[in-house]
Amino acid sequence: MNSTEVLSHTDLSGPGGGGNPAQICLGCGTCASACPMTGIEGFDPRRIVRLGQLGRFEELGESSLAWLCTMCGRCQEGCPMDVRITDMIREARDLGGEKTVPQAIGKGIEMFMETGNNLGLPDEDFGFIVEDVAEELTEEPGFEDFVLPVDKEDARLLFTLHNKLVNTQNEDLKHWWKILHAAGESWTLPGSRWEGVNWGFFSGQDQVLKAGVDTIVGNMERLRSRGLMYPE
């Protein structure tokens, strides 16, 4: 019997639906050995699984365990029972509530819900920044005829951006632009709601995650883009 079959035979209540996966833990400690955070201020993936077994997800979300974890997944890579520890962490973060979400992430999410990007950058400023970098690029040999496609309809690819590229690391916008130009690609940047970083993934809030996806899909529909390039 493999671990998936064990799960289907396990009928215990718990978050995530279909039973509480933590119940199938054998207590072998493989996760603790695999995790680079083990031992740092009492961190141990087995404590996470135990709280899950006891159904104390809310408590897990309020503890430092939930946010010390980087969700790298090394614990479950080695787990012989396929206990989904990072799924538990994500669920616990959501149940921990908004007050437990680190301030900077909470602020970014608030900004995203209000303005469509995590920085709260107005579209006009965004346009100014990207056009400025595009103009700089035309000064480099081989890119003299580069034109930044913003809100171009019927392109093959819609590009989202990591907010740090329009914040402090503008120079790093150029790498992909150069490649796309050299390849003669049909692509576009959305002039509005360009954010590619979805912090709902980290905070465990599915409604934020969905709002991020809706933004991208909305742009693809509006501009009739055929594909998505999502480099985050």
Added chain:
Amino acid sequence: MFDLLVEYISTQRIRLDRDRIKKKAVYHDPCNYGRKSEALFGHGYFHEPRWILNQCLEHWTDMQPNRARQYCCGGGGGLMLTPYEEQRKYYSRRKIEQIKNSRAELVVVPCHSCHGHIRAMLDAQGPASIEVKYLWEVVAEALVMD
């Protein structure tokens, strides 16, 4: 992103010069593109970035361990954004050790989060002289324009 770069290179929509970047590089597998992608979608992007690097540079190596067993850089979820900055820095010592052991002068990553975190960790505790570049930055630098 990997698929697009592989498409451009293999169909010769872009041409690359392997002799421009002289530094010895080392590749870092981001958790989300490798281990977690493999677990969630049945395909981890382990082979593609290595093939792309082969087209861009002469000298590069892997960290130990690598691919699905790679260590997280420590930046998952954004280090600077949680109240556990010191703990995440301590966690990252393993990544720094891996980089030092590779004797590379350049770390190549295909992830914005890993890039920012590894740069910050090298500045804080490792040899700050080691460069960190995006995989697509390396491709852009090797581009041959007619």
